[in-house]
Amino acid sequence: MSKLKITKIEVHEFTFEMSDVGKDYNGFNLVYKKGSNQKGTTYITKVFTNDGVTGEYVGGDSPSFAQFNMFADYLIGKDPTQRELIYNDIKRAMRKFDKMGMGSIDICLWDLAGKMYECSISEMLGGWRTELPCYASTMHGDRNGGLDSPQAYAEFAVQCKELGYKGFKIHGWGDYKLEEEIATVKAVRQAVGPEMDLMLDPACEINTWLEAVKLGKACDEAGFLWLEDPYKDTGISMHGHKKLREIIKTPLLQTEHIRGLEQHVDFIASGATDIVRVDPDYDCGFTGAMKIASAAEGFGLDVEIHSPGPAQRQMMAAIRNTNYYEMALVHPDTPEIGRSNNIYADDYKDSLDVIDKNGNVGVSKKPGLGVQYNWDFIMKNRTGGRVYGR
Numbered sequence: 214m215s216k217l218k219i220t221k222i223e224v225h226e227f228t229f230e231m232s233d234v235g236k237d238y239n240g241f242n243l244v245y246k247k248g249s250n251q252k253g254t255t256y257i258t259k260v261f262t263n264d265g266v267t268g269e270y271v272g273g274d275s276p277s278f279a280q281f282n283m284f285a286d287y288l289i290g291k292d293p294t295q296r297e298l299i300y301n302d303i304k305r306a307m308r309k310f311d312k313m314g315m316g317s318i319d320i321c322l323w324d325l326a327g328k329m330y331e332c333s334i335s336e337m338l339g340g341w342r343t344e345l346p347c348y349a350s351t352m353h354g355d356r357n358g359g360l361d362s363p364q365a366y367a368e369f370a371v372q373c374k375e376l377g378y379k380g381f382k383i384h385g386w387g388d389y390k391l392e393e394e395i396a397t398v399k400a401v402r403q404a405v406g407p408e409m410d411l412m413l414d415p416a417c418e419i420n421t422w423l424e425a426v427k428l429g430k431a432c433d434e435a436g437f438l439w440l441e442d443p444y445k446d447t448g449i450s451m452h453g454h455k456k457l458r459e460i461i462k463t464p465l466l467q468t469e470h471i472r473g474l475e476q477h478v479d480f481i482a483s484g485a486t487d488i489v490r491v492d493p494d495y496d497c498g499f500t501g502a503m504k505i506a507s508a509a510e511g512f513g514l515d516v517e518i519h520s521p522g523p524a525q526r527q528m529m530a531a532i533r534n535t536n537y538y539e540m541a542l543v544h545p546d547t548p549e550i551g552r553s554n555n556i557y558a559d560d561y562k563d564s565l566d567v568i569d570k571n572g573n574v575g576v577s578k579k580p581g582l583g584v585q586y587n588w589d590f591i592m593k594n595r596t597g598g599r600v601y602g603r
């Protein structure tokens with residue numbers, strides 16, 4: 214066989230519907246709203262080679278697609294198994310940018326390699342586990358009769374506990390009132406009892422550092438497992454979080470909003486976080502994200518993988534120093550989770566009720582990512598895209 218080469222890459226933009234979902238106070242957070250529909254937009258990337266083996270992945274957004282446009286032609290003719298070389302070439306070429314455009318293509322190349330070697334990505338990375346413990350990660354609070362009060366969160370936490378979840382994470386309100394956030398922390402702990410792991414992620418909505426201190430102290434009192442991205446520095450100030458760690462006892466989980474290996478390591482080394490966030494889609498694919506997981510391991514810390522999906526499952530199955538799979542964003546009144554499950558042609562699904570009685574989900578042993586995408590659905594809802602090579 215002649216040398217394996219990438220001959221063509223297709224990227225298709227498509228939309229999907231989310232039912233009973235609206236937007237909150239300033240039009241950004243998705244929240245429960247009965248009878249309202251929202252359209253989401255995402256992308257499928259598919260890599261073709263001269264010997265017929267392919268790789269594909271659904272993920273990314275318009276800024277990452279725009280970045281991909283800047284380096285897609287470089288990939289044509291390259292050996293798709295040289296993921297480390299490709300990572301380093303693109304990283305240098307994209308040094309002015311956050312490099313989120315690398316996520317989808319790197320994941321495609323791992324999917325392709327798995328299909329070629331006939332093994333799952335978690336096997337290629339080195340297996341650690343086959344069962345993934347999940348936490349229920351809520352939608353943001355709403356004012357529409359869903360998660361609209363501390364009591365509503367408390368009832369939902371009990372429902373999740375009864376389903377088998379060992380952990381529950383509150384995403385609070387966008388238009389928050391600090392007393393209400395604190396009351397929610399207390400009410401949820403009181404409702405579920407002492408055993409359930411509880412987390413709070415204000416997703417950077419809290420206006421001031423001192424309000425973050427107050428919220429952190431409430432988490433201390435309620436015995437929360439972690440506090441994540443509390444305030445409006447948007448999770449990126451090493452100094453601010455180092456100071457916060459000196460004052461509150463609850464472990465901080467940061468680094469969801471900084472990109473790449475070196476910045477994660479600097480954040481850890483400066484003492485600005487207890488737990489490290491990583492996302493294969495955001496942090497340069499499996500190639501970039503596994504470097505971050507290993508760096509955290511070297512510091513004696515854990516990484517927690519952001520958001521659900523087949524790539525997250527494959528990665529988590531191959532890492533020791535991680536605890537939970539994030540079943541996000543769940544809500545008591547709407548079954549849909551973020552990206553529609555319509556994109557799968559097989560039985561792959563992320564939703565509130567897919568866990569087993571022990572609170573776990575599994576990981577596919579099929580080659581690559583181990584999922585079949587529903588190309589009929591994707592092409593029926595296609596809104597744009599581009600083909601590179603031929």
Ligand SMILES: [Mg+2]
Binds near residue numbers: 414416441442469
């Ligand atoms: Mg978060």
